[in-house]
Amino acid sequence: MRKMIVLFGAMLLALAPATSAVAQTAEGQVVVVHGVPDLTVDVYVNGDLTLEDFEFGTVAGPLTLPAGTYELEVYPAGADPSATDPALSGSADLPGGAYATIAAYLQEGGDPTLGVFVENNSNIDAGNARITARHLADFGAVDILANDGAVWEGVVNGVGADIEVPADTYNIKVTAAGDPGTVAFDADLNLAEGTNTIAYAIGSVAGGTFQVVANTITGLQSAPDGVPTGTAGLAGTSSTPPLLLIAAGLAALTAGAAGATVVARRERA
Amino acid sequence: MRRLTPLLIGAGLLLVTAGFLLLGDGPEPSDDLASVEQSLRPDTTSRSTISTDPAPPISTSTLPPVADPHQPPEEAKPIAVPVELKIDAIGLTAPIGPYGVDERTGRMAVPDNITEVGWYRFGPKPGEPGSAVLAAHVDLAGLGPGVFFDLATLVEGDLISVAYADGSKVDFRVVARGLYHKDELPLDAVFSRQGPPVLTLITCGGDFDRSVSRYDSNVVVYAVPAAGPGPMSPERSSVGTIGRQRNSATHH
Numbered sequence: 001m002r003k004m005i006v007l008f009g010a011m012l013l014a015l016a017p018a019t020s021a022v023a024q025t026a027e028g029q030v031v032v033v034h035g036v037p038d039l040t041v042d043v044y045v046n047g048d049l050t051l052e053d054f055e056f057g058t059v060a061g062p063l064t065l066p067a068g069t070y071e072l073e074v075y076p077a078g079a080d081p082s083a084t085d086p087a088l089s090g091s092a093d094l095p096g097g098a099y100a101t102i103a104a105y106l107q108e109g110g111d112p113t114l115g116v117f118v119e120n121n122s123n124i125d126a127g128n129a130r131i132t133a134r135h136l137a138d139f140g141a142v143d144i145l146a147n148d149g150a151v152w153e154g155v156v157n158g159v160g161a162d163i164e165v166p167a168d169t170y171n172i173k174v175t176a177a178g179d180p181g182t183v184a185f186d187a188d189l190n191l192a193e194g195t196n197t198i199a200y201a202i203g204s205v206a207g208g209t210f211q212v213v214a215n216t217i218t219g220l221q222s223a224p225d226g227v228p229t230g231t232a233g234l235a236g237t238s239s240t241p242p243l244l245l246i247a248a249g250l251a252a253l254t255a256g257a258a259g260a261t262v263v264a265r266r267e268r269a
Numbered sequence: 270m271r272r273l274t275p276l277l278i279g280a281g282l283l284l285v286t287a288g289f290l291l292l293g294d295g296p297e298p299s300d301d302l303a304s305v306e307q308s309l310r311p312d313t314t315s316r317s318t319i320s321t322d323p324a325p326p327i328s329t330s331t332l333p334p335v336a337d338p339h340q341p342p343e344e345a346k347p348i349a350v351p352v353e354l355k356i357d358a359i360g361l362t363a364p365i366g367p368y369g370v371d372e373r374t375g376r377m378a379v380p381d382n383i384t385e386v387g388w389y390r391f392g393p394k395p396g397e398p399g400s401a402v403l404a405a406h407v408d409l410a411g412l413g414p415g416v417f418f419d420l421a422t423l424v425e426g427d428l429i430s431v432a433y434a435d436g437s438k439v440d441f442r443v444v445a446r447g448l449y450h451k452d453e454l455p456l457d458a459v460f461s462r463q464g465p466p467v468l469t470l471i472t473c474g475g476d477f478d479r480s481v482s483r484y485d486s487n488v489v490v491y492a493v494p495a496a497g498p499g500p501m502s503p504e505r506s507s508v509g510t511i512g513r514q515r516n517s518a519t520h521h
Contacts, residue, residue, distance in 0.1 A: 126377075126460075127370025127391060166372060167391070193369075193391040221391065223460035225375040226451055230473030231482045232408035235418065 028094040031061035035105035035136045035202030036112045037209035040077040041087065045070050053077045057202065059215045067096035072114060074104055092116040099217055105136035105202055108157040119198055120162045121217055126224040129167040129191035131199065133174075134160035138204035141177035142184065146170045153177060167193035174201060174212070185212050194221025348394045349433035354386050354403060358427040359419040365403065365431075379404050383415040392460055395431045396439050396494060399462040400469045407472040410482055417472035421446070421488045429468060429492050441468045441492035448474055454487050468492040 032043060034054050043051035051060050054077070070093075073086040088104055099121040107113050117134060124130050133144050135155045144152045147170055152161050154177045169190045176182035184205055191197050196217040203209035351365045368378040368387035379387045388394075389402040406415030427443040449455070459469055468491070475486025 125370075125375060127372065127375075167369075221462065223456035224370050224377040224389070225456070226454065227377045227379065227402075227404050227459075227471045227487055228374070228473070228483075229379055229404055229417065229471065229487070230407040230415070230477070230484045231410040232413065233477035233479060233482070233484075234408040234414050235421070235474055235477070235484070 026067055026096050027064050028067050028096060028098040028100060029062040029064050030094060030100050030102055031059055031063075031215050033101055033103040033105070033136070033200050033202065033213065033215070034058045034060075035103055035200065035213075037106075037203050037207060039087070039112075041074045041104070042077050042079065042081075044073040044075065044081060044086075047071070047073075047081075056209070057211055057213055059200070059213050061215075062099065065094055067094050067098075069093050072102065074114065088112060088114045090114045090116075097121075101134070101198065101200070101215070103134070103136050103200065103202075105200075106138040106157075106204055108138055108140060110138045110204060110207075115158060117160060119217065120196060121220060123222045124164055124194055124196070124220045126222045127166060127193060128164045129193055130162055130164050130196040130220070131170075131172075131189070131191055132160060132162035132196055134198065134200045137184075137201040137210055138206065139176075139184065139201075139210065142201070143175050143177050143180070145173040145175065145180075148173070162196065165191065167191055172199070184210055187212070189214070192216070192218075194219065196220055348396050349435035349437065351388050351395050351401075351403075351431050352434050353432040355430040355432070356423070356427065357430075358423060361416060361419070363405070363416045368404075377402070377404055379406065382406075383409045383412045386416060389460065392462055393466070394433075395441065395468045396466050398466055399464055400459055400467045402460060402469050402471060404471040407474060407484070407488070415472070417470065417488075420470055420472045420490055421448070421474050423470075423490050428495060429470070431468070440495040442495040443490055443492045445491040447489045447491075449487050449489060450475070450485060451487055454489070459489065466494055 032051060032054070034041065034056050037056045039056065041051075041054050042049055043054055050063075054060065069091055071091050072089060073081065074088040075081055075084055075086050092100065092102060094100055095118070099119045101115075101117045101119060103115045103117065104112060105115060115136070119132060120130065131146075133152060133155065135142060135157050137157065139157070141154045141156045143150055144155060146165070151163060155161065169188050172185065172187060172189050173183055174185035176184070185201065189197060189199070198215045198217070199212050200214070201210070201212050203211050350367065353362070354365050355362045363384060363386045365386045365388050366380060367390035368380065369390055370376070371378045377387070377389055383406050386403050386405040389404070393399040393401045395401040395403070405417040405420075407417050407420065408415050423443050423446055425443055425445065429441040429443065430438055431441065432438045459471070470490040470492070472488050473484035473486070474488035475484050477484050
């Protein structure tokens, strides 16, 4: 078994988004992706068995964990960690509020590695969805198309990108870069409003194990910017008297309630 | 014509406010999922002024029934898409269609006519947890008064009936009505996907600026399922708690 020691701390910190103005929470979320074919594993986090008999093509999580640094060790399933070298190991910093993917995957050429990726869990404009693509497969550069239009070109192993699109169902194709005839993936994906669908391409194209697995972050929606529902001015000039606002008293009462002004008079004809 | 009377929206607005409008002042949207979730949670501290403000004497017996968020229906029967709105109090019967977001403006897309009501299809359906939004025009230039022309005359207790695609119907009872300047419409609360079920009807109102053919405010009517469990014990919901402290004095 190939032993690889990979240190991710610096890389993860570099990937972490700029700290926002709001207080950082003390927890983050983690999903674990198994992208190494033909290897069922046990995953230890800080020495504790966390995922047992974890199989290729599986996405586990999200796990909610306190922010901090974690030691990760991946052993062949059933191996005694005290008597065996890990197949993969590394450490990962989990910033508060972050949503991270930890993936065991194949580099181009077939060497397995461990990667940590911070996903974009920022709010999404109303009506939109986000899709994130991560190339974690033993394959060269790819183009990614949505409804046959190129979204990303020349994406290489280990690289990911995300984009916001109107929520809808899209045909997604992954082809060899510059070679639309070599299609590695072709499927319709429903991208729900307010979600980030993360598609991980894993496995080996040459080895016949290539596949795309997905994970979705929900709850990222935003409210629309307003409700435009009148253009004629009839409501203000009709026989119905204008709405009477109790400006001082109730506005003060509801000042905390987002500045609502309460309609205070019944005006039904 | 009914007598013009003050409608103090105490119970209603505060009912909604306590569990619902509180959401409007949450933290600004951030790139932090956990804080996003926090921002969607009712903030029980930011509106402490409400309960200390002088209130008219009230009787709790007029509290509108409120759905109990802690006791979801035994049968988790999926709710169908709403297809028709009926409000007898203003003689309204109108089809409901699903609408999303105007990609050009970022605002809610609404029917481009004066006869249809738009349901915000990305949010809850009426009766589901959160705020189900139905929006329609108060009027439309060249077409005249819209289907929600009389929305601002609804009062607490008026019944609103929603018919669904599967033939079912659910009645909602008006608990509050508000007029918000458009800059102050609590969008995060109005479009919330969490909390007790609230049916939120929206149209335009306030002052009309002829130079831009635009009203400066939104009329918002809040209703809750009429078949709720009835008055709640205070500890079961912060909504019920504040509703008991302040109630409406509605005169007919």
